[in-house]
Amino acid sequence: MSPDTPQPPGTARPGRSYHCHVEVTVDVIGGKWTPVVLAHLKEHDRLRFAQLRRLIPDITEKMLAQRLRELEAIQIVDRIPVSTAPPHVEYALTAQGRSLAPVLQAMWEWGRDWAATNRLAVDPVQFRH
Template sequence: MKEQTKSMKPYYYEKCPVIRALDILGGKWRLAIIWELSRYDSMRYNELKRHLSGITNIMLTRSLQALEQHDLITRNELCQIPPHVEYAITERCKSLLPALEIINEWGKLEK
């Protein structure tokens, strides 16, 4: 019996960088999170949640974890009273912002 591979990604996944990028960014809220975080140096969890109307706590948490896993955001735990966490985009994510600006402008044309 053949061993199954770790992930069952289609063959084109390895060959196409666009497919890989969309897999990372393709969640409903991920681009919105990146867009909001790019406007500020850092944001606290509840502040970010207020800026993303309609997102649930679970979805925000999962999206932040996925973005952190792909090194697009950082999670900074501050040891204060009361303790809190701040999120910010990474340098890797900042390199994505020009593409998002273009998508933003394109989206304005599609009305």
């Protein structure tokens, strides 16, 4: 693999080998925040950076920006600059990103049930435009 050859999206690690398709998914949307960010984007047509930040209270701006940049780079998320006053950016799932809906939906439902079974408090932030 020559350094001049761009890596296919989703392979952050050169020479990464896969022996199971689930490994691929974990490689692309693994980590603490990426699935959460995607789950929120799945529920809304478009979201501003600040809206995402508010919907995910425990994420740092740094992590949010970084996750979004990476998802944009692999064409799972579109980044849409909006020239208003004040100007801002909006993020939306691409068609490719929307193909993650079954994964995210299943994760959401399982998490809901697990939380109920184990009496975990889940306090969603109210969405605000």
